[in-house]
Amino acid sequence: MKIGEVAKAAQCSVETIRYYEREGLLPLAARTASNYRAYGTEHLDRLRFIRNCRALDMTHGEIRLLLDTMAEAAPSCGGIDQVIDAHIDHVVLRISELQQLKTQLLALRQRCQRDSTLDQCGILQGLAEMDEDARSVVRHTHLG
Amino acid sequence: MKIGEVAKAAQCSVETIRYYEREGLLPLAARTASNYRAYGTEHLDRLRFIRNCRALDMTHGEIRLLLDTMAEAAPSCGGIDQVIDAHIDHVVLRISELQQLKTQLLALRQRCQRDSTLDQCGILQGLAEMDEDARSVVRHTHLG
DNA sequence: CTTGACCCTACAGTCACTTCAGGGTGTGTA
DNA sequence: TACACACCCTGAAGTGACTGTAGGGTCAAG
Numbered sequence: 001m002k003i004g005e006v007a008k009a010a011q012c013s014v015e016t017i018r019y020y021e022r023e024g025l026l027p028l029a030a031r032t033a034s035n036y037r038a039y040g041t042e043h044l045d046r047l048r049f050i051r052n053c054r055a056l057d058m059t060h061g062e063i064r065l066l067l068d069t070m071a072e073a074a075p076s077c078g079g080i081d082q083v084i085d086a087h088i089d090h091v092v093l094r095i096s097e098l099q100q101l102k103t104q105l106l107a108l109r110q111r112c113q114r115d116s117t118l119d120q121c122g123i124l125q126g127l128a129e130m131d132e133d134a135r136s137v138v139r140h141t142h143l144g
Numbered sequence: 145m146k147i148g149e150v151a152k153a154a155q156c157s158v159e160t161i162r163y164y165e166r167e168g169l170l171p172l173a174a175r176t177a178s179n180y181r182a183y184g185t186e187h188l189d190r191l192r193f194i195r196n197c198r199a200l201d202m203t204h205g206e207i208r209l210l211l212d213t214m215a216e217a218a219p220s221c222g223g224i225d226q227v228i229d230a231h232i233d234h235v236v237l238r239i240s241e242l243q244q245l246k247t248q249l250l251a252l253r254q255r256c257q258r259d260s261t262l263d264q265c266g267i268l269q270g271l272a273e274m275d276e277d278a279r280s281v282v283r284h285t286h287l288g
Numbered sequence: 289c290t291t292g293a294c295c296c297t298a299c300a301g302t303c304a305c306t307t308c309a310g311g312g313t314g315t316g317t318a
Numbered sequence: 319t320a321c322a323c324a325c326c327c328t329g330a331a332g333t334g335a336c337t338g339t340a341g342g343g344t345c346a347a348g
Binding site for chain 1: 189192193196197199200201210214221224225228229231232235236238239242243245246248249250252253256265267268271272274287
């Protein structure tokens with residue numbers, strides 16, 4: 001397969017595949033006489049695996065951990081579990097962060113009576129005055 | 145005030161302040177004879193405003209919109225509302241994306257009986273086989 | 289006169305890509 | 319045969335919001 005076919009099959013861009021190769025997530029592909037990358041199904045399988053992990057918002061580091069564990073001589077399932085469990089923790093934490101954010105934003109939004117002038121705007125006052133408690137809701141995971 | 149004092153007062157790093165200046169979020173500061181930046185309270189107020197917006201995960205673009213609206217000749221509250229409303233939409237959307245992710249990850253995690261060998265690992269099978277429906281949960285906001 | 293805390297600039301690195309510039313290859317049609 | 323057009327290649331720069339580093343200058347205390 002050429003890179004474009006693989007990209008279509010894995011639903012990602014050609015550039016992403018070349019990027020994964022540079023990053024070492026995908027092995028170097030064989031080349032045709034005209035220097036085009038030539039892929040087999042094992043490449044496609046690995047790429048699909050990676051894209052599925054990315055769809056679950058895993059980082060390249062997490063994915064590398066999974067791929068490395070799979071490549072071990074006598075691997076067991078424990079390492080895989082740990083990666084997934086840690087990732088679930090990230091997701092759960094980020095959800096609670098965003099829920100706090102939402103609460104704060106809705107409170108801020110409430111402070112506005114549309115059509116008041118700017119110097120009476122409760123939103124701007126709120127944004128100028130937020131205290132430490134409110135500010136302390138910040139990202140602690142790799143998830144946005 | 146020198147940059148370090150302002151940083152402490154606004155709870156951010158000195159580097160962040162210099163970065164905001166480069167980005168145009170903060171105006172250029174006056175300089176002392178020894179080329180140190182010299183700040184007044186109006187800089188600190190503006191920086192606090194920016195940091196509070198960032199604590200709510202607004203982008204620099206959103207913050208710029210707010211700052212620009214505030215600087216208008218005869219501004220009203222409507223523009224401010226719109227920025228906040230749009231941002232609330234981003235947060236709500238991202239929460240639902242992450243909740244779908246969490247559901248998928250928990251389902252994946254269920255598939256593992258610890259201590260099975262790798263080729264029986266349900267997690268890895270799941271990651272290899274995920275279908276389009278599952279994959280379609282992807283980021284549509286600037287929030288991670 | 290030296291130590292240490294602070295300040296300065298300019299640049300590279302982070303993450304997971306995307307975009308761009310400037311080329312080569314391969315197939316179908318006029 | 320000439321050309322268009324879709325595809326491929328490399329290398330480098332851009333994204334966002336910073337963080338970190340290298341290599342220097344300033345200033346007050348001991």
